[in-house]
Each structure stands twice: as structure tokens, then as C-alpha cells.
Amino acid sequence: MTVVEQRTVLTGFRGPEIPDFDVVRSCVHCGFCLPVCPTYRVTGRERSSPRGRIWLMKSVAEGRLDLLDPLFGDEMTLCLNCRACEAVCPSGVRYGEILEASRAQLVQHQSPTARERLLRFLGFQLLLGDMRRFRAANRLLRFYQRSGLRSIARRSGLLRLLGLEQAEQLMPELSERFVVADGSFFPALGQRRGRVALFVGCVMGTAYAHVHEATIRVLIRNGFDVALLTGQGCCGALHVHSGDPEGGRRLARRNIDALDSPYIDAVIVNAAGCGAALKEYPHLLRADHGYAERARAFSAKVRDVIEFLVERGLAVQPGPLPMTVTYQEPCHLAHAQRITRQPRALLQTIPQLQLVEMAESALCCGSAGIYNLLRPAMASTLLQRKLDNALATGAQVIVSANPGCMLQLEAGLRARGVRVPVLHLIEVLDCAYAAAPPAPGRETAETG
Numbered sequence: 217m218t219v220v221e222q223r224t225v226l227t228g229f230r231g232p233e234i235p236d237f238d239v240v241r242s243c244v245h246c247g248f249c250l251p252v253c254p255t256y257r258v259t260g261r262e263r264s265s266p267r268g269r270i271w272l273m274k275s276v277a278e279g280r281l282d283l284l285d286p287l288f289g290d291e292m293t294l295c296l297n298c299r300a301c302e303a304v305c306p307s308g309v310r311y312g313e314i315l316e317a318s319r320a321q322l323v324q325h326q327s328p329t330a331r332e333r334l335l336r337f338l339g340f341q342l343l344l345g346d347m348r349r350f351r352a353a354n355r356l357l358r359f360y361q362r363s364g365l366r367s368i369a370r371r372s373g374l375l376r377l378l379g380l381e382q383a384e385q386l387m388p389e390l391s392e393r394f395v396v397a398d399g400s401f402f403p404a405l406g407q408r409r410g411r412v413a414l415f416v417g418c419v420m421g422t423a424y425a426h427v428h429e430a431t432i433r434v435l436i437r438n439g440f441d442v443a444l445l446t447g448q449g450c451c452g453a454l455h456v457h458s459g460d461p462e463g464g465r466r467l468a469r470r471n472i473d474a475l476d477s478p479y480i481d482a483v484i485v486n487a488a489g490c491g492a493a494l495k496e497y498p499h500l501l502r503a504d505h506g507y508a509e510r511a512r513a514f515s516a517k518v519r520d521v522i523e524f525l526v527e528r529g530l531a532v533q534p535g536p537l538p539m540t541v542t543y544q545e546p547c548h549l550a551h552a553q554r555i556t557r558q559p560r561a562l563l564q565t566i567p568q569l570q571l572v573e574m575a576e577s578a579l580c581c582g583s584a585g586i587y588n589l590l591r592p593a594m595a596s597t598l599l600q601r602k603l604d605n606a607l608a609t610g611a612q613v614i615v616s617a618n619p620g621c622m623l624q625l626e627a628g629l630r631a632r633g634v635r636v637p638v639l640h641l642i643e644v645l646d647c648a649y650a651a652a653p654p655a656p657g658r659e660t661a662e663t664g
Contacts, residue, residue: 228279233320233461236313237277243270243309249301254580255294258597263291266301266311273318283325292318294591296584296598297457298547303554312552313499316456323459339586340463344418344450351394354422358390382592386627388619391425395444397474402432402442409439409531410481412524415471415494418450419619420487427619430646431486431521437649438531442484447474452500453493454585461500468497469507472514483514486521486642488549488618489585494518495553520549521642522617526558534645535652536567541644542611543571544602544625545578546618559617559641566648572609576601583624599628607634614638 229235249266250256256265263272269291275281281288292315301311328336343350360366369384397416412435420428432442448471452464471494475483485491495518497511504511519527541563549555556578563571582588582598603625606614614636616622625638 229277229283229318229321231321231324233317233324235273235277235317235321236310239310239314240270240273240277242307243267243305244307245271246306248304248306249311252300252304252579254296254298254300254582254598255594257579258594263287264294266295266305266309269295269315270309270311273314276318283321288318289322289326292322294594296547296580296582296587296594298580298584299551300547300578300580303551316459316461319457319459320461321459336458336460340455340458340460344454345463345467347397347418347421347449350418350450351396351422354390354394357387361387361390383589385631386588386623388419388423388623388626390423393425395421395425395428397421397444397446397448399446400444402436404439404441405436406531407439408441409528411441411443411479412482412484413443413445413475413477413480415451415475415483415485415487415490415518416444416448417485417487417490420490424619424622424640427486427640427643430640430643431484434525434642434646434649435484435521438525438528440481443480445474445477445480449474451487451490451493453489456493456500457585464493465500465504468500468511469504472497472507472510476510476514480517482519482524483517484519484521484524486617486640488520488546488553489620491518491520492548492552520553520555520558520617522549522558522562523553523555525645526561530565532649533652534566534648535650536569537644537648537651538568539613540570540572540609540611541613541615542574542606542609543577543641544574544581544606544614544616544621546616546621547578547580547584549617550578559615562641562645563615566645569644569648572611574609574611575605577605581621581624583618583620585620588624595624599624603628603632603634607636612636613644615641615644617641 245267253265262268272281272288272291276283276288295315297312297315299312343353395416435442450467452467455463485494495515497515501507501511543559560571563569580598581602582595588595614625616638617640622638629636
């Protein structure tokens, strides 16, 4: 007797977070998105392109395709949400919005696996929901790295047995000290030009605390007071990208409450993904009558640190830094925020530094939040392509501006046994300032 598998059929989108059909049908299927889409470039499949995925969304909305069809779910999760298609779309299709809404639909109506339930509880709720717990977990990870337990776990095969080998390889070296949003205040050096709040976030405050410290030094040297306002936390980007917009909204409200101050000229972000998320709070909170207007005012103040320094201009010129660098463009800086000219302009202010452009600098590296954990095969293919292009330049340093990209590149270089440092652009500028003579009337400041 043949047993026929029974599967729930669900036609049409339903419930909250339905993709906006006006946005879906604004796609004219012109094909401009195809050359810039990472998954289309790798697979060559029409369905794995932005216009192909939009056709799938339209098919679900019109009842011609089952929402729970495995093909639909596979393509919505195969997309990196890099937003490169938005940057070239002549129709201005807001692809990120409808992709995230489609993922939210899948989360609402699919039965999660045990791994997915564990990830949402441990990662999104327990750790990212509370920065004290997040830092405590990072201290344990730091002990694991420093104590020799890491070597034991790797040699024993325990990581492979637990399915954690890939995640452990991507783990960054945790900083000796963390940067905490504890109300600290760093006064400007020389003539004061304004006051800003630094968005501390989660990974940047622990794995890349040294980048925060460099950011503070660069800002105060350029005449800006820097405040680490209490109450802020994770930006919520991972929640929204993974189909949990309500979790993202909870974090957005918290950050607005913490950082929305009339005494602050700008909210400075040095992580491209966080900056894009904070700038998109107005869309995330559009139906929240208590926060919709506050979100618009708040997001108008958000600036990536590179964008901010180019807008305001450097008060002090950096010193010479004789090195050759290549720049890897973070997707959510180049495509979501459309910040492409400013990083290059800032690098060009450094005497004796030579910027060598890599091929496909704006093509995604495969990190995409936690994509490299969920889709390791595609992420690895894109990473190898990125590393090939970066190393072909002969640059001494690879420069980026987002923690996810930096983690991905560092892991790939370690696996190849290549010792090329990956630095945040602000670290490079900070090094150049260390080489510059002190300006008249200025004193050296430490971040503590």
C-alpha cells in the first residue's frame, strides 16, 4: 500500500506582516537586478534572483502557489537580503521590505525545527534581548578561548559531534575588555564641534570593542563629545531579517527611549548592519502610534561614522600611513544606506596610503547576519570569491566597515593560512592619527 504524505496547503498570505502587494507588483521584471544578485550569479537560476523571488511572492499572494511550498521557503531563505537589487532597480522596488515580510509569514505558519526553536530562544530572546546576559556569555567564550578549552574541544572532535564546528570557526577573538553603554562621557579635544552618542550594540561592544575605542578617539580628536548613553541594546536587525519583526520592534523602542535626546546632535554607528536597521525604524514602527513619529525623528539623527566624518569634515588631518589597502564594501552600507563614495574619500585623506580597488567589491561576502551558519555552502562559495578578489590586489590590509563582514573574512583567511589583517576603516584612520603630530592646543586622550 502506498502511503501519501499529507501536507497542509496554505494559499495566500494571511495574518500580520503581509508583504505589501503594491511593492510586489511594482517590479517590472526588467532584469537589472540579475548581474548584482549574489545567488543568481552563483546558481544562474531565475527563481534565485530578486525578480524570480518577487514572482514567487506574487504567485503566493494571488493563490497560485502554496505559501508552505518548499520551493517558496527555500528561495526566501537562500536570499542574503544584501539589497544590491534595490541600489540598481529603476522602479525603486523596496525588496528588503517584502522579503522580510515573506520570511515573517513563513515563521508564523511553518512548524519550527528544534534547532530553530533553540536559536530563537537562546540567541534572540535570552542573549540579544539583554546586554548583561550577552556580555556574560561573551566572558565565558573569552575564558574558553584563553584557557586551552578551545584546543581540547577542537582536537577531541566534540565540536563536530555537536554540530558546532562551523560556528566555532567563525567565532571572533573576544576583546580583553568590553565597551559598555554605562553613561561614560568623553569630552572633545580642542574646539568643540558638537556632541554625539555612540551606538554600542552587541557584537561591536565585545568582539570589536577595540573598534569602538578607535571610534571614540577619532571623534573626540575631531572635536565631538562622545556619550555612551545607558539603556541601549541590540539594534534588532537579526530579528527582523529572520522573520521576527515583533522582537525587532521591542528592541527598537528600547533604543529610541535610550538614545532619543535633544542634547545629542547625532547617533553614531560603526556597524553597517546596525546603521541600516536604525535608519529603518520608521518602517518597522510605522503602525505604532506611540513611536512612529519618534522613530522618524530618531532615524534622522542616525549616521554611520564614516558618513558623519565626511559630512562634517575632518578638523585634524591624519598623518602618513605608508600601506596598500583594498576596500570590501559591506552590503548594508553600500546598498541599504547607499554609502559608497564616503569610505573611499576618507581613505584618500590619509597621506601615503594607497587604495587598490578589488573586483566585485560590492558583491556580498556571504556573512549576511547568521546566513553563514544557516546556509554554509552558499556563504562559503561567496567568501572564496571575495577572498580571491581581495588577495589578487596584493593589498597589505583588507578594510571593511561591518563586524559580520570582518568575521567572515577573518575566518576565511585563517582557513587559507593567509596572514592579511582585516581592519575597520576607522581603525585605519585612528592609526593615521597616531602617526600625526598633535594639533596645537590638543592633548592625548585615552578611552579607558
